[in-house]
Amino acid sequence: MYPGYDMPAADARETRELRLEIEEFHAAYCWTLDRGALEEWPEYFTDDAVYRITARENADAGLEVGLVYADSKAMIRDRAFAIQHTQMYAPRYLQHFVTNVRVLEARGDTIKAQSNYLLLQTLVDGPTTIHQSGRYYDTFMRERGRLLLKERQCIYDTVLIANDLVFPV
Amino acid sequence: MFLSNTVIGRPGDFAKDRTDPAREYHWPESLQYVPDWVYTSPEIYQREIERIFQGRTWNFVALEAEIPKPGDYKRSFVGPTPVVVSRAEDGSVHVFENRCAHRGAEFCRAPRGNAKEFICPYHQWSYDLKGNLQGVPFKRGIKKEGGGMPRDFKNEEHGLTKLNVATLHGVVFASFSADMEPIEDYLSPEILKDFEAVFKGRKLRILGYYRNELPGNWKLYHENLKDPYHATLLHSFLVTFGLMVAGSKNAMIADASGRHGTMASAKPESVEGVVDDASKKEMRAYREDLKLADGRFLNYVREFDSPWSVTMQTIWPNLIVQRELNTLGIRHIVPNGPHSMIMLWTMFGYEGDSEEMTRHRLRQGNLMGPSGFLGLEDNEAIKFVQEGVRRSPSQRGVLKLGGDREGTTTSLIDEAAIRAMYRHYREAMGF
Secondary structure (H helix, E strand, C coil): CCCCCCCCCCCCCCCHHHHHHHHHHHHHHHHHHHCCCHHHHHHHEEEEEEEEEEEHHHHHCCCCCCCEEECCHHHHHHHHHHHHHCCCCCCEEEEEEEEEEEEEEEECCEEEEEEEEEEEEEECCCCEEEEEEEEEEEEEEEECCEEEEEEEEEEECCCEEECCCCCCC | CCHHHCCCCCCCCCHHHCCCCCCCCCCCCCCCEEECHHHHCHHHHHHHHHHHHCCCCCEEEEEHHHCCCCCEEEEEEECCEEEEEEECCCCCEEEEECCCCCCCCCCCCCCEEECCCEECCCCCCEECCCCCEEECCCCCCECCCECCCCCCCCHHHCCCCECEEEEECCEEEEECCCCCCCHHHHHCHHHHHHHHHHHCCCCEEEEEEEEEEECCCCHHHHHHCCCHHHHHHHCHHHHHCCCCCCCCCEEEEECCCCCCEEEEECCCCCCCCCCCHHHHHHCCCCCCCCCCCCHHHHCCCCCCCCCCCEEEEEECCCEEEEEECCEEEEEEEEECCCCCEEEEEEEEEECCCCHHHHHHHHHHHHHCCCCCCCHHHHHHHHHHHHHHHHHCCCCEEECCCCCCCCCCECCCCCCHHHHHHHHHHHHHHCC
């Protein structure tokens, strides 16, 4: 549960098409991240978007800190740029899996949904490991027909991180 | 990947990281070399726990802002030893082992909370907020059947193991040693100055936590923050966006004992004019053409009585105080065997911060932590060092920058503070 997303799910039959659209959004978003096309990543957000990754212990206690904290698309762009052009890290492959999509609310062009995510990481000399298990709390806006994230709160259960988290989720 | 997932070169696969009680440890000829066994040997690790973490040191355990009210507690660590930090009804702060005096169960499981007493779930022994044994169920046995504790069993002889506690400006330290010098003396005047800039007279507001396992020896974290040489070389972000460059005003301060340090720098108003062309060539990352799309997050709001915009303090043996512009936090190092440490990060601001100031601190938090533009690179580099020293047959590293001097320097291109730390370390460890 996350404040602002604690309503019961919307009627599943009425929102079936919307759910499908959100699943397609997730698939495209993950494909962008999984192939490392970080320059495309900001394009999934509105200009005033909030993007935060934080541990469940912070979310449950109402603490504001983010492992990653951005409150504008410009900041999201800066992070994408910094990872691609300034950061040093060992080579790795990532796969994101997003499931259990629940549409919570659809009011006009604003849609709230939650989904579970799993991030698998493979360092080249190690096994594939579950790097993060978490949940997205998303607010989408429809702009010119396309869904964009106005807010994405990534709340992870894997409180003790294996060394670091280089790429976004 | 956690250390436990290691496939190639698992801990224990090499002679260097196997237990060998017959082995003798001799330091190489000078402090200009560090022997690999300080990072890899199980015997050395064990001796560190006994002589350093359980010896004559003050260990960070909590911020008072985490336990403001009577009954508030926090699960914490002194070295690898689990402890509980608790505030009693009279407001006093207590630290005791998180180990039931009866059978040894680690009874406190929640990271933080509020309690009237601590009850071990196994046999319901109960302790007050100061760690004194309160109640033992069926202490006198059951009528008819007998049993129970012997007549001479005294509760006061079976409390939790209590540690020596000191608080300074809202920071709580604990020690297994009863005869410790006052915490102010332990920190030394040089270190106290920048410590007070962050904590003295300020009420903290906790912003949140990060935790990570860092698969490297705990001393590597101290070394990294006593090594200003790496800052402009590893951290391209600092250089690319002009936060710290070779040639700006810096100092690497060490106390007289060598164990503590403050890496300090003053953010240049503009990179131009500070960096000469020769330095630009040495710093491969330097790019004049790059700008952030949202540069706000690198702003520095002057709020400290200090000439420095950045101070990173290493307080022996387990505390880092981070003041990187306006993003503030502490890092609590929990050693986890020779090849691993747990890093517990607590990020904070101050009571009375405006909404905008809090947001500024949160934005700037992107620099630090396990996803921070600086933080994640340190974690990667330290992991690389541990893998290198663990897996190779070579036996030592080189610390020759700045020759053989030890202590405070104003040059970035020096390892004098690391040598000073190892001078202290050798004394504490007895070699």
